[in-house]
Amino acid sequence: MTVRERVSHVDTAWLRMDRPENLMQIVGVMIFVGRIDAARLKRTLAKRLLRYRRFRQIATLDADGACWVDDADFDIDRHLRHSLLPAPSGKHELQKFVAEMASEPLNPARPRWEFNLVELADGNSALVARIHHAIADGIALIGVMNTLTDERSDAPEDDRQPTQSGANDSGDSDAGNVLWRWALAPLTDVTQGVLSVGGQLWGQYLGLRKQPGAIADYARVAAAIAEEIGRLALLPGDSQTRFKGQPGTVKRVAWSEPASLAEIKACGKLLGCSVNDTLLSCVAGALRGYLVAKGERVENTEIRVMVPVNLRAPDDAETLGNRFGLVALELPIGIANPLARLYAIRARMAALKGSYQALLTFALLGATGMAPSFVEEQVLKVLASKTTAVMTNVPGAQQARYLAGARIDQQMVWVPQAGDIGMGVSVLSYDGRVQFGLLTDKTMVDDPQNIVDRFADEFEKLLWLVLLQPVDRLADPNAVAEDLARSARGPRAAASPQSASSARAASTSRRSIASIGTKSAAS
Structure with a gap:
């Protein structure tokens, strides 16, 4: 029996934002010192990355909304690829390859992520990752990448234990729904009940406390929110430069x-x-x-x-x-x-x-x-x-990290533009740089x-x-x-x-x- 899990409203928004000119995928690059062991990399991803169910699930969109569905035909070889750079296989060629990957949509019939392993002429390796934004944001993915890596090159391959988020990583929340209703409701109707549904996170963000009698002044908070809504609505366009225009697919x-x-x-x-x-x-x-x-x-x-x-x-x-x-x-x-x-x-x-x-x-x-x-x-x-x-x-991590035994020398990541x-x-900061x-x-x-x-x-x-x-x-x-x-x-x-x-x-x-x-x- 196929289990369908509803995609949260916020993640659905990212799923539907895909355009040929701007794909909603986070693109990352890791450059390693020396050659990475491809077989060990595959084993590492299979053991550590696939503990997160999202990386084994297909995001489907239909008239009823968006759902996560387990890929019954999942094959890691469809997601971990080996690619060749044209000569001389240096930084310029790697940058061009990353740009091509940023312009190529992920297969919607499969879990929306892909890693490309490429070899550089200087004897180093690079890993180009593409992960759809609907799966996770950049902060979460940095956490995921940390679970894939080790503090030393000779760490045991199975040294990682499943985390709570790996076992239950749905990320589904109606906080966006609740907060949007709150923003649109008459400001005098902002109540403790609406705030509490948003969860402890929003209480922390707003500086609220749940002790009786200690909740902040609702009128002040509501007035500040109303002011922000007006400011966003009336935000003027910024200066017209060559950085603005109609984007293409390259x-x-x-x-x-x-x-x-x-x-x-x-x-x-x-x-x-x-x-x-x-x-x-x-x-x-x-x-x-x-x-x-x-x-x-x-x-x-x-x-x-x-x-x-x-x-x-x-x-x-x-x-x-x-x-x-x-x-x-x-x-x-x-x-x-x-x-x-x-x-x-x-x-x-x-x-x-x-x-x-x-x-x-x-x-x-x-x-x-x-x-x-x-x-x-x-x-x-x-x-x-x-x-x-x-x-x-x-x-990023402020000490050197190792993936499949290879030391990561440089890391870069780009989020999509809507x-x-x-x-x-x-x-991106990493290893003191x-x-x-x-x-x-x-x-x-x-x-x-x-x-x-x-x-x-x-x-x-x-x-x-x-x-x-x-x-x-x-x-x-x-x-x-x-x-x-x-x-x-x-x-x-x-x-x-x-x-x-x-x-x-x-x-x-x-x-x-x-x-x-x-x-x-x-x-």
Whole structure:
């Protein structure tokens, strides 16, 4: 007897968002040191990945809605493939292959995931993973990947025990349904009963407590939610740049070389900014530099990115399904001064932390999963018209991990872009390093490496200012305007003969700042 399990409303929304121009699949890349043992990799996936029922189930869509159905004819060989790269089988060819995979739909008649193992000319291996967003979000998939890997190369193959989420990973929840009804109900009707149905997670998110008499002021919460609904509805479109347009089916992918997380943490700490603030500022600077190089005017330009916000409880990291909302962040591309741009982003991020946008966008996804397809189509068009990119910052393991005995050297991951959004920005930290990646539509950006290569330069500008300027002066971006032109040309230009002593001091300080970041990470 075939068992049909209802897909949650939120996951149904992701299942129905697939378009030829933008497929709803999360794309990840792992690059290993040396060749990975293909037979051991297959055994590892069979033992560890398939403990999650979702990876053995087909997602079906019909007039009655969406259901998960066990694949009676499941064969892991249909999902683990070996692919060859054209000569010379280097980074460029791998990036092209990843872009092709990002443009190729997963087979809807099978469980919607696939891993491609490829060999590189330098003697290393790479694994390209594609997993449909309806199965899980990025945070959950990072948890899944952690269960596939080990802390050392010689760990026993069967060292992992089934987890609770692996045994019961349905991820089905009507929280989106409940919260959407709550958002649409008259604000005076918001009651403790409605809040309690949302579950403990929403109580934590809203800062509510379940002790009698200790629930927060409903009127205040309701008023804040009403304000967020109005703000989202009236959100103006962001600046029109070459990053916006009608996407096609051909994608481009690029990624940077890893950067030191310790340096980024230390630099941000000295500037009074978080790691996220610092990374977002570097992304904004890279996008600005690309537009300027293409001859576009960038004065007063604002690029809006949708940033996923994890809404999971601390003990819910590995449960499959989608548990995140989105917040809209405007990147001030028009600000040339890197310090002024950083501080502007810090202020905007601080304002978003007190908002209910993430909660409401999660509810919106649940509502579109219940609504007819044409309603979902209209919602996507509205959001896409107001947005240029989707940006994720995914925290990976901070120690080296091994998959099937092979050490993972680099990791990248991209989430899909809905509607007509043509750019996905990825920042992933792993093993003490940070990697910046970009997935673009060919019709908008045919050369994403040109943007990616600017990321490190933008961080160097901030780091160089921190190394060469007094801390009290850094609080005022205008106070360092004279040095900005020199630092914008990079460390090499700054280290001119007349500033050789400063450069030597900066070199010593850079080693010190890295140690500060390392101590900060350890604590």
